[in-house]
Amino acid sequence: MRTVDEHLADILGSVAVLPPLDLALLEAQGAVLAEPVSAPVPLPPFDNSAMDGYAVVAADIAAATETDPVALPVVGDIAAGDTGVSAIRPGLTARIMTGAPLPAGADAVIPVEWTDGGNATVLISRAAPPGHYIRRAGEDVSAGQVVVAAGTRLAAPQLGMIAAVGRSRVTVRPRPRVVVVATGDELREPGDPLAPGQIWESNAYMLTAAVVEAGGVGYRQATVEDEPGRVLEMLEDQLARADAIVTTGGVSMGTRDVVKEVLSGTGTVGFHKVRMRPGKPQGFGLLQGTPVFTLPGNPVSAYVSFQVFVRPALRAMQGLEPEPLPKVSAVLAEDVKSPPGLRHYLRAELSFSNGSHTVTAAESQGSHQLGSLASANALIELPEDVEAVPAGSHVEVMRLPS
Numbered sequence: 001m002r003t004v005d006e007h008l009a010d011i012l013g014s015v016a017v018l019p020p021l022d023l024a025l026l027e028a029q030g031a032v033l034a035e036p037v038s039a040p041v042p043l044p045p046f047d048n049s050a051m052d053g054y055a056v057v058a059a060d061i062a063a064a065t066e067t068d069p070v071a072l073p074v075v076g077d078i079a080a081g082d083t084g085v086s087a088i089r090p091g092l093t094a095r096i097m098t099g100a101p102l103p104a105g106a107d108a109v110i111p112v113e114w115t116d117g118g119n120a121t122v123l124i125s126r127a128a129p130p131g132h133y134i135r136r137a138g139e140d141v142s143a144g145q146v147v148v149a150a151g152t153r154l155a156a157p158q159l160g161m162i163a164a165v166g167r168s169r170v171t172v173r174p175r176p177r178v179v180v181v182a183t184g185d186e187l188r189e190p191g192d193p194l195a196p197g198q199i200w201e202s203n204a205y206m207l208t209a210a211v212v213e214a215g216g217v218g219y220r221q222a223t224v225e226d227e228p229g230r231v232l233e234m235l236e237d238q239l240a241r242a243d244a245i246v247t248t249g250g251v252s253m254g255t256r257d258v259v260k261e262v263l264s265g266t267g268t269v270g271f272h273k274v275r276m277r278p279g280k281p282q283g284f285g286l287l288q289g290t291p292v293f294t295l296p297g298n299p300v301s302a303y304v305s306f307q308v309f310v311r312p313a314l315r316a317m318q319g320l321e322p323e324p325l326p327k328v329s330a331v332l333a334e335d336v337k338s339p340p341g342l343r344h345y346l347r348a349e350l351s352f353s354n355g356s357h358t359v360t361a362a363e364s365q366g367s368h369q370l371g372s373l374a375s376a377n378a379l380i381e382l383p384e385d386v387e388a389v390p391a392g393s394h395v396e397v398m399r400l401p402s
């Protein structure tokens, strides 16, 4: 038997960071930036107007009021995108649009709402200080500034920022491609009829979705029956497209636990009992350099094993800290018991009210009971040395991805 921490350390000591890739911006969504991206020019690149209105010399309209507006001749129109150089002299104004370059000589913009909207001459009915409604060059980002740091996962705001500094491609750690495959003669596809003794396959659907939630690309592979030759053939085929493989089922003590049978001693794969519940039987190792996680078949065991072992490994493959799911401390609403010597992950409902978190363990905690996982939003994590925790105690709780 090994501890959760020992098994995780073994995994993290074996997985390598994926090599960097140069990708077009939209292909890089969800990948992790492998280089710092900096601005080649300031943003905005030039002083420009924040409003549709009139560019003026502030001093010219210092006396403007509703009852005594100032009249200024309009010498031109400046639209966003105008590339010509424009200028005004004191006593004149130019109509200007949001984002248009400020004409030389102007030091304020008056929004059209403060005027009569005139074309040849405009009446301005309010004064404004110099700088009014002007967006200065560089006030967003200065030239040379790093706008997205290496190691950042690229979501919408970062992709927008990188485009805004003129980059169409970036060097990233790609999202790991993870093949998920269920094993078991009893498994049928959802949608197909069941014969007695059969069940619908659910683990590979659940874990393929969990891969995506963890930042990877998930491929659900067709279920493989409990036949050693077929399992090995499938694994070898999948190595071509996988950065990692996750299997479920066939790793305990039965006579047909073929994953264990086929992979024991293959590559560096080893099988261990881990001091945890659920998720005791685990296998992990490299097959031709590719990490293979052989998770137990009980659905909740498979899911908890994924969050505890596979998710941190996928993060490490992207060069990120292999941190666990985010944890909070919560007050236990009801007493719980825990098996001695095992780290216990209990499905639970976490809620927040009056400034503190409260957590209630689900009634059903069997590792086949997917129902209580589907209605949980958290896992209570009880350390190995804990056997009973009374209501009112503080416990560590992992939030499940939602």
Ligand SMILES: Nc1nc2c(c(=O)[nH]1)N[C@H]1C(S)=C(S)[C@@H](COP(=O)(O)OP(=O)(O)OC[C@H]3O[C@@H](n4cnc5c(N)ncnc54)[C@H](O)[C@@H]3O)O[C@H]1N2
Pocket: 182, 183, 184, 186, 187, 199, 200, 201, 202, 203, 204, 248, 249, 250, 251, 252, 253, 254, 257, 278, 279, 280, 281, 295, 296, 297, 298, 299, 301, 367, 368
């Ligand atoms: N004698 C022992 N028996 C078992 C032990 C043990 O230590 N000694 N460990 C138990 C624990 S704990 C677990 S967890 C399971 C792990 O079993 P396997 O990984 O070999 O998984 P299977 O036997 O193939 O299946 C277990 C269970 O889960 C159902 N299953 C499997 N795959 C799927 C799937 N893709 N979708 C839905 N359900 C699935 C399967 O029908 C079984 O009911 O072993 C215990 N036994």
Ligand code: MOO
Pocket: 276, 277, 278, 279, 280, 281, 296, 298, 301, 302, 367, 368
């Ligand atoms: O360890 Mo098993 O995962 O408890 O059912």
